[in-house]
Amino acid sequence: MTGVLAGLRVVESAAFVAAPSAGMTLAQLGADVIRIDPLAGGLDAHRWPVTKDGKSLYWVGLNKGKRSIRIDIAKPEGRELAMALIAAPGENAGLCLTNFPATGWLDFAGLKRRRHDLVMVSIVGDSMGRTALDYTVNAAAGFTFVTGPTDVAGPVNNVVPAWDLVTGQSAALGLIAAERHRRLTGEGQLVRIALADVAFATAGALGYIADVEINDAHRPHYGNDVFGAYGRDFATKDGRRLMVVAITRGQWEALKKATGLSEKFDLAARALDLDFTREGDRYEGRAAITAILERWFAARGFTEAAAALESAGVCWGPYQTFQQMVREDPRVSPANPIFQRIAQPGIGRYLAAGNPLDFGAAPRGAVLRAPVLGEHTDEVLLGVLKLSERELGALHDKGLVAGAVASDRTA
């Protein structure tokens, strides 16, 4: 392994997005991340999207660069193995990441008795101890009632699992911050983070809690408008769409320059007693700005509009479906150093990304594929737990561990 975290060893017992994405981040930065799964695979083993054969593209997407071990954790001897793995010796080991209840074999106090300086990051649902998923957290955090078309009465769900993704990066940060603390003091610790707290704290950070408490605000659905400044989507003559943003004064000046509509904006501002050099006034007058811009975009093809925006330095971007993103955007291709085409057994070759973080002192290695479930069972038991071949054989004979299923290895 290369990478800025090379040498660290993390044991992950997890499913879905938050904790697995934390583990993948650490793996892509060079840590040896060992994911423990039950013999039949975890709760997320078959999560959609899947191939026509039912192989999960989601699972291989979120577990790139990890090692995989299958253990029958339904049996006490299996749980014993898992605990031994988490508490295995090594200055750079004793790091654990989970989103399962921190009880039973994942109980921190019990694990700490096996390794006094254990660092464990536990992702939980909410601060009251309830389970939660991104979907339920997002529903509670206010955003669904401001997302989506202005003529929709009810809530609009997020498709981007934002709270999972943010929590994943926070959890990875928490683990490395705790490892730093251990390096300085010798002390391990339990680090906890609740998915719901991430959403609520973020709503606060963006001003939405104070907006209720200080302003008593009731915000409607925003549609595709940028809140509090100017920005929205436009259709071009040839049916493409693009997003145009003018939050800062500089962005607004660029938009005026690109479109040559400065005089019309001035007239509209005077008609509305607004000053469009102010971001809040652009928001108040957004319908008028939009009406003026819509005609400009509708009279131009995408290429012509894009060139005009580009040459004036407007902040804008094309809308793309997943198909367009994959097939047409050079930033989603091997021309971008984070992307490489990898071969995933059972699935085939496809474009996959390494970590977006680029460390000057630790050059990017190859983008690593996901393991096949159980691919590293023997290697981990021999190399990390230092079992003998004979002990390993006995575990297999008892059905406590298993390697990769042959059919899973087939590309």
Next chain:
Amino acid sequence: MTGVLAGLRVVESAAFVAAPSAGMTLAQLGADVIRIDPLAGGLDAHRWPVTKDGKSLYWVGLNKGKRSIRIDIAKPEGRELAMALIAAPGENAGLCLTNFPATGWLDFAGLKRRRHDLVMVSIVGDSMGRTALDYTVNAAAGFTFVTGPTDVAGPVNNVVPAWDLVTGQSAALGLIAAERHRRLTGEGQLVRIALADVAFATAGALGYIADVEINDAHRPHYGNDVFGAYGRDFATKDGRRLMVVAITRGQWEALKKATGLSEKFDLAARALDLDFTREGDRYEGRAAITAILERWFAARGFTEAAAALESAGVCWGPYQTFQQMVREDPRVSPANPIFQRIAQPGIGRYLAAGNPLDFGAAPRGAVLRAPVLGEHTDEVLLGVLKLSERELGALHDKGLVAGAVASDRTA
């Protein structure tokens, strides 16, 4: 300062969400984060939501726990001061965070000549060197065409600035990982991360790139349905809404138990030749499942439905507007240890969150308010740059630095 990162000193020159949220995260974990702003405030100084007096609730939300210094960086002597601050000595200093172009006074090579082991985290727009905002990145990343009502033809924008938020946490992780590397090797480095790469890499991690390349999939708007399993929103008799999720087999069994609708689901599955114990089959048959459940929820008030779901252990949550979240949810109140009511000069008292990460070895301190712009100018120049009172006076006389404006200090 207390906190797991106590002792670290980070200089931030940034605006909007990604970099400021990274800095706030580090500050809330105990680091001394000094935000440099131009005399009149940064590009985000007036970002909405604002109070009736135009004070930004967004700015104070994203800068909690930092120190603020105002420097006239339009002048060479001002830029000299800023560079000196970034490169100031100290084993735990020499850490810098920005989302501005890393040129001029923020050029890494130039700063590195002042401090050879500098760590700098630079957030950029995209891999091709273009500027980008969360809005333009989200438009390009495919999600807008699967978000929102199934009968909407065009894209639906995210309101949650997911890519900014994820990038912020990744940037904080990148800084701490690079500081760890420096501690082990003595070597500093430039760490770069592009907002667009975070979105594209995430689309890949969730399987959407492979879904195009392997499956040639064209996904429609999801509405409020969970993709690939079962989950959606329901209205109760008294007009409340709740989100119900059954991704895992266990969650599906709990939903059947809570509603007593097992036999009806079996009939529907047989009618459709599906097996609802499989998550993909629940997705294929979601319209039938929804039709059965809708009547169950419509016949019950929120309290009755919630009690039934709760007692069976269903994964569910209420939809809440920002108003309901702030006024009715006990998890968004001082009953939750991450929240405290703080007093923000110029704005008043409101509920604010500390960092969602809870470190067992570093108990939570008070939730810190945001600085008033320029509040720590003198303190930083005297304490960090070790200027004399006379030198400080000269900087003020020349208009190169400024403290807080008196009217900003008023609560």
